[in-house]
Amino acid sequence: MAKKFSRQVKTEKRKSNRVQNKDLLLKLKEQIDTYDVAKEQPSQFEDLPLSQGTLQGLKEASFVKLTDVQRKTIPVSLKREDVMATARTGSGKTLAFLIPTIEALVHAQITEFDGLAALIVSPTRELAIQTFEVLTKIGKYNSFSAGLVTGGKDVKYERERVSKMNILVGTPGRISQHLNEAVGLETSNLQVLVLDEADRCLDMGFKRQIDSILGHLPPTRQTLLFSATQSDSVQDLARLSLTTPQRIGVSDDNEMVNSNGTSTVPDSLSQYYVKVPLNEKLDILWSFIKSHLKCKILVFFSSSKQVQYAYESFRTLQPGIPLLKLYGRHKQTSRMETTVKFSQAQHACLFATDIVARGLDFPAIDWVIQLDCPEDAATYVHRVGRAARFGRKGKSLLMLLPTEEEGGMLKRLEPIKIDRMNIKQKVKKTIRPQLQSLCFHDPVMKNLAQRAFISYFRSVYVQKDKEIFRVEELPSDKFAESLGLPGAPKIKMRGNTGAAREKKNASRQLLALEQTNDDGEVVEEENKKVRTKYDRMFERQNQTVLSDKFINLTGGDGGDGAADAEDDDEDDFIQVKRKDHQLVEEELPDMSIPVSKRQAKKALSKKLSSASKGNATKLKFDDDGVAHAIYELEDEADFAKAGDAKSQKEAFVEKETHLMTAADVEDKQTAKDKKQEKKRKRKEAERRMREEEEESASGSEAADYGVDLDRDLQSSSDEEEDESPASKKPKWFETSKQKKSQVAEIEEIEQPQTLEDLEALTQRLLQG
Known part of the structure; x- marks a missing residue:
């Protein structure tokens, strides 16, 4: 009776706490709805309509006073509106989005069974870790589960636990990977998306990963975008992910941002x-x-x-x-x-x-x-x-x-x-x-x-502002000497620079004029010939095996190949003596192809050659059996009946736009269905694997309990041979041996040919 009474007391206490928490949330909701952002000027966190657990976590973490960006963004974010905030570095942007995130989950009454409810994206691992540490400090009095996923960690370890997290903090690449591969990670209940340092995410090349993340999230969510600077790429990202956002810190008269969009530095x-x-x-x-x-x-x-x-x-x-x-x-x-x-x-x-x-x-x-x-x-x-x-x-x-x-x-x-x-x-x-x-x-x-020398020159070379970063004016020898090197290393820059680019873009006529002398005659290079890749190969210093043979064959280095061959007949067993032969055209055979007079006349006549007007003469037949040219042009009169060219062009473009839009929507839906089907199959495979493991484990336990009692009577030598205890869960090699033993029990028997063979086989099977 005492146990039953204590159980009833605990149940009633939980019910009363649930009702009390619900009443507190309703009061906080009313305070948030009636909160006037323009008139109120809070100075401390206690002045904001926050839950008791969040206030207690802030107090223990020594967060008392509000900064400028927190005073302007937190009240707006509590009203579940999208925010696009710009604030200078060191102004407290982390708390500006963590507090509204926690409060949104508190008001939505998220539990550990509701899946992913908040997603925080940071550009670097260090920033993600710092954000997660602050989150654990101020949110320790709430019952949410939070996880950190970054590059450099075990993916399988994260994949097993990521589906149980309510708040997920991580880098774009790893979050995108889990959204694409993790089976139990559902985003249908997502409440808040936070993009921290959005400009840095785009500058580091994470645009494709962010687009993939946005494609997995539901449109009915709150999005908080924080950045220290505003650029065109950030504006494009805001248009894609935010719905009528409240812009904070972007206006010209704002004290936190300059007119050129660059955030100011602190006065201290x-x-x-x-x-x-x-x-x-x-x-x-x-x-x-x-x-x-x-x-x-x-x-x-x-x-x-x-x-x-x-x-x-x-x-x-x-x-x-x-x-x-x-x-x-x-x-x-x-x-x-x-x-x-x-x-x-x-x-x-x-x-x-x-x-x-x-x-x-x-x-x-x-x-x-x-x-x-x-x-x-x-x-x-x-x-x-x-x-x-x-x-x-x-x-x-x-x-x-x-x-x-x-x-x-x-x-x-x-x-x-x-x-x-x-x-x-x-x-x-x-x-x-x-x-x-x-x-x-x-x-x-x-x-x-x-490597430091080369990397510095390359870092200067890739800069966009060539007025400031002039790689050709850097003192390479002095810089190499300052690093302790005896000389400047050779650097291969990608692309054409300096004289190579000028020579490439120069006029061919100007290059030809540069090669003429005062009398206007073209100056030809001595012994000019076309250099092939084989010539360049034999000119290399490390190609010492065949270079002598090649020089003897071509008569290079001013020597005579025949003379060298006489000196060493054993090595140079082949000699080639170049000689210019005079060709007589009358003595050459006739290599012309016979052409008929009709073909020659058609080829030489402009009228006959242009009769086809460049169109193909091959015909194709429609459904009615009427022959048409392959490239049949519409008559000018028929074209004029349909309207002027501009209106027809606009109508065609509009028609194709509608078709492409519909096809795009269909393709996106098909891709989404494929991803969902892939997730479902992976989840089904994992479920089957778990069931097989459970069945094998239960089977091994049953086998352990059903061991024959004669096992206790075995000799000590047998016990020494098998000292390792049998595990409840069979290993992969044990299952393979078991399968092999099952296969080995099958006996192959020849097909009986006569009645006597059939009778012998029957008797053998009955005896076995």
Whole structure:
């Protein structure tokens, strides 16, 4: 009776809690509907109509005050409207979309059985991990399940668990892969889609993956698009994924965005630039690090090869500060360890590429150094945005080449105030002798230096703004010497550059005039001949096997092949003596093809040759048996009856447009049906596999319980031979042996030919 009474008490308590939660949600819904975004000016999270669990999670995570972007976006997002927000780096965009996402799931009363309800897409693994960590902090008092899917992890491990997640955070490539392959991942109940750093997703080439993700999601969803800059590609993405969005931070009079669309940097950030020759960059970087050992420094390079060389060389020279490196081709575990170490370090220097330029929040960075010039103003803003976050103070230093300063890089950054910094010569130190010694004694360091040299030149070559990035004016020899190399490596750039492009586009007549002398005669090259691929092959230095034979055959190198053959008859057993023969046309045989007079007359007569007017003479018959030409043209009178040419063209285009639209819809539906059928078949196959495993497991258990009692009476020697316990679940090799034994029990018998053979077979089967 006591157990029954306690069970009834628990049931009644759950019912009362459910009713109480429902009443609280209704009150919150009323507050959200009556909330005036224009009049209300909340300063803290408690002023917003949020659930108690979310407020408690924010309080324990030390999130109290609202930032500008949070104050403007969260109330609008709570009303379940689509939002397209632009905010400067370090302004708190992560909470601006995480809080509405959690609240949307709370109001929809999502449980673990409802499947995927929120999807958050981030451009990089580090940003996705950072977003997931913040989500687990502020959402720990809610009953939702959240998962993180990124590249570099086990796909099968994620696929088994991704279907049980309510909130999914990940990178575009891995999310698209799971939506296409995971069997139990259903998106029909999706409430919120978040596109974080949408411009970066498109810049990194994830447009195809994002389009694939949008194709799997239902149209009845809320979409939140956040970005630090606005570009044409982001506008196109917004038109595809958002429905009448509320634009926040995009207007000209907004304090967060400039008129040119580039987000401003924080006021607490002090920005400087210095004019540096290319061959002195590493020296100045070394001198800067040595004079700022008690600081937290982030250094940006343009390529991962430069990061590797600078990290390995500086680590060998030991500047006196912990050094770290981070770039895209690192393993996932190494990237995670580096991110955690740099976040927790008080004094450290991180060499990185632009992979950490977006969204990542490293606490208390003192200096951001851009060793290589950014490709545009947006990249500059994102790089320096790693410092001076959330009102803290920070500094940035941009190193510009003389050509980059003359090309107008500072003009591209005119809305941003950057002061010039002068380098004190007494502080400047050189490490060129040490780098040369490293490259001389260590082949690995020399290889890293060569790869860094090539990658830097290629990074400059691929830039679009050729006024700033002039690869032909870079001092290659001096730069190679500054890296410790004895000479500049040869670089093969794709495409035609410089003189090759000019020669290709030059006029053929001008090239012919350049080859004439003062008397107007064409200057011919001596011994000019057509060079084939075989000529080029034998001219190579490493082709030493047949080159002598080829020279003797052709009489190259000014020698006579016959004379050489006389000197060495054993080796040169073939000799060819070139001779110019005079040909007499009368002595040549007649090779002409006989042609009739009728054919010759038709070929030479313009009237007869143009009789067909270029049309084919072959005929085709319609259903009525009337013959028509294959390319039959409509008469001008019949064409005029149908209207003027413009109206007919518009009607034809409109007709074809309707047909193509209908065909497109049909093709999309067919592709969707194929995907669903593929998912269904995969799900059915997995279900059958599970059933077979369960049946085999149950069969093995039954066999274990049904073991003969005589097994206990076996000798000790038999026990020693089979010490391994029989597993309940048969292995793959055990099932194969079992099948082989079953096949082996089948006995083949010859076909009986006579009555005696049939009787013998019958008796044998009865006895068996």
